[in-house]
Amino acid sequence: MNSKNLPLRKCVACAQMLPKDQLFRVVETSEGISLDLTYKAQGRGAYVCKSHDCIALADKKKSFNRALKCPVSQEVIDSLYRELEND
Numbered sequence: 248m249n250s251k252n253l254p255l256r257k258c259v260a261c262a263q264m265l266p267k268d269q270l271f272r273v274v275e276t277s278e279g280i281s282l283d284l285t286y287k288a289q290g291r292g293a294y295v296c297k298s299h300d301c302i303a304l305a306d307k308k309k310s311f312n313r314a315l316k317c318p319v320s321q322e323v324i325d326s327l328y329r330e331l332e333n334d
């Protein structure tokens with residue numbers, strides 16, 4: 248995949264702008280907050296680098312809570328770590 252053509256998104260932890268395929272998307276939908284692996288779910292989204300450091304930092308700083316303006320459960324953070332291991 249040529250990531251140069253992908254739109255840039257900002258990581259909530261390190262604030263770097265990266266092509267979205269290098270980031271995980273977390274989305275707030277009517278059903279709650281979840282990891283959006285399709286990048287297509289409707290709703291407010293927040294992005295984090297596919298890196299252990301950025302996920303840990305976002306967790307520590309509660310960056311997702313701020314970005315999505317609502318509490319993000321530990322389950323969602325855990326699902327990011329799980330995806331990272333599968334990637």
Ligand SMILES: [Zn+2]
Binds near residue numbers: 258260261263301
């Ligand atoms: Zn980052």
